[in-house]
Amino acid sequence: MSTMPTQKIRLAHSCATDARQAVGEFYSAVAQPDMELVIFFCSSQYDLRVLAEEINRLFAGIQVVGCTTAGEIGPAGYRSHSLSGVSFPAGSCVAVNGLLDQLSRFDIATGHDFVQRLLQQLESRAPAAGADNTLAFLLIDAMSRREEPVAHAFQYALGEILLFGGSAGDDMKFVKTDVYADGRFFSDSAVLILLNTSWPFEIFKTQHFVSTAQRLVVTAADPAKRVVYEINGLPAAEEYARLVGVDVHELSALSFAASPVVVMIDGTDYVRSIQKVNADGSLSFYCAIEEGVVLRVAHGVDLVHNLEQTFEHIREKIGSPQLVLGCDCILRNLEIVQNDLQESVGEIFRHYNTVGFSSYGEQYRGLHVNQTFTGCAIGTFRQPAG
Numbered sequence: 001m002s003t004m005p006t007q008k009i010r011l012a013h014s015c016a017t018d019a020r021q022a023v024g025e026f027y028s029a030v031a032q033p034d035m036e037l038v039i040f041f042c043s044s045q046y047d048l049r050v051l052a053e054e055i056n057r058l059f060a061g062i063q064v065v066g067c068t069t070a071g072e073i074g075p076a077g078y079r080s081h082s083l084s085g086v087s088f089p090a091g092s093c094v095a096v097n098g099l100l101d102q103l104s105r106f107d108i109a110t111g112h113d114f115v116q117r118l119l120q121q122l123e124s125r126a127p128a129a130g131a132d133n134t135l136a137f138l139l140i141d142a143m144s145r146r147e148e149p150v151a152h153a154f155q156y157a158l159g160e161i162l163l164f165g166g167s168a169g170d171d172m173k174f175v176k177t178d179v180y181a182d183g184r185f186f187s188d189s190a191v192l193i194l195l196n197t198s199w200p201f202e203i204f205k206t207q208h209f210v211s212t213a214q215r216l217v218v219t220a221a222d223p224a225k226r227v228v229y230e231i232n233g234l235p236a237a238e239e240y241a242r243l244v245g246v247d248v249h250e251l252s253a254l255s256f257a258a259s260p261v262v263v264m265i266d267g268t269d270y271v272r273s274i275q276k277v278n279a280d281g282s283l284s285f286y287c288a289i290e291e292g293v294v295l296r297v298a299h300g301v302d303l304v305h306n307l308e309q310t311f312e313h314i315r316e317k318i319g320s321p322q323l324v325l326g327c328d329c330i331l332r333n334l335e336i337v338q339n340d341l342q343e344s345v346g347e348i349f350r351h352y353n354t355v356g357f358s359s360y361g362e363q364y365r366g367l368h369v370n371q372t373f374t375g376c377a378i379g380t381f382r383q384p385a386g
Helices: 019-030 048-058 108-125 147-158 236-244 253-258 303-318 330-338 342-351
Strands: 010-014 035-043 064-069 072-074 077-079 083-089 093-100 134-140 163-167 179-181 184-186 190-197 201-206 209-222 227-231 261-265 268-272 274-277 283-285 294-300 323-329 354-359 362-364 367-369 373-378
Touching: 010 019, 010 072, 019 035, 019 048, 019 083, 035 048, 035 072, 035 093, 035 190, 035 354, 048 184, 064 134, 064 190, 064 354, 072 083, 077 342, 083 093, 083 354, 093 108, 093 179, 108 147, 108 190, 134 147, 147 163, 147 367, 163 323, 163 354, 163 373, 179 190, 201 303, 201 362, 209 236, 209 261, 209 268, 227 236, 236 283, 253 274, 253 330, 268 294, 268 367, 303 330, 303 342, 303 373, 323 330, 323 362, 330 342, 330 354, 342 354, 362 373
Parallel strands: 035 064, 134 163, 323 354
Antiparallel strands: 010 083, 035 083, 064 179, 072 077, 072 354, 093 190, 134 190, 163 362, 179 184, 201 373, 209 227, 209 294, 227 283, 261 268, 261 294, 274 283, 323 373, 362 367
């Protein structure tokens, strides 16, 4: 069957606060013949049972995946208590997805077998699938705290197919985050999507922080709980506050957003964001921190300019994107709101057809990262040769 000229990726964003109305508006905007895949991002404030029922009813027989968020990005810009997403036409892509539950029991062998099964499913439908025409998108329950081993194991099993993704949110409650697949919402789970496409694409990561010379050596930590107890041999919160010039009692999410710490891996700085101060003076992070790790305090550069540069680089490589699937760290969202940049950033996102969500962490290749804007830009349709 020849590809219909009207087939394209369709973007939508409903700001209705009623779950049924939001799904109805979303469906009306993205519905098209022969949908291969639908991806959505929704506020945790919706009645998720109703949302799932309505998605199942309207998108019966179609692959639908999604997650709860700490804010949504779409044609309406930067929003909260909304539903955004996209539909992909069958004529230009082939998609498979799988749900991996019980992340609390996750091990490398389980992750490897899971990815291999998905790759086999994809190859049965798209025999020419490979690293140059296939991308891997991960959505994962942030409260599982298993992003590091999952991202690492998945990327290893995927080989040269590049992985990107985001950790589901719950509007800053930090209680329960969900991914959606197989018709319902799941916690302690991850969803992996493999998308083979004839469109050009570019997987990217950007951040607007540069490291300083201020060193923080982690001298006591519990990586499994993502808690750092001591920095430079002193109570973690006190030492961090001293180094960034803030009273320890004034530390807040905004402090952490403005002054994150970074770790260098293979010559590149990766942000390690702090979530909160605990009653015992320790610091909870959005990612695992090992004892002995050397961190450096970072300071921000112009977020808007950095974002514009990122999109310009993407445009130079693949042309103007028809879609950017983006995972934007919640701490970036907080900084953007604090500095009244919602309209500026929202306009850039709209201009480059960005759909995504504010995440509790991002995955880039085999790494779990923080305070980044990570995603995949998909260019205009590339006709097959001949």
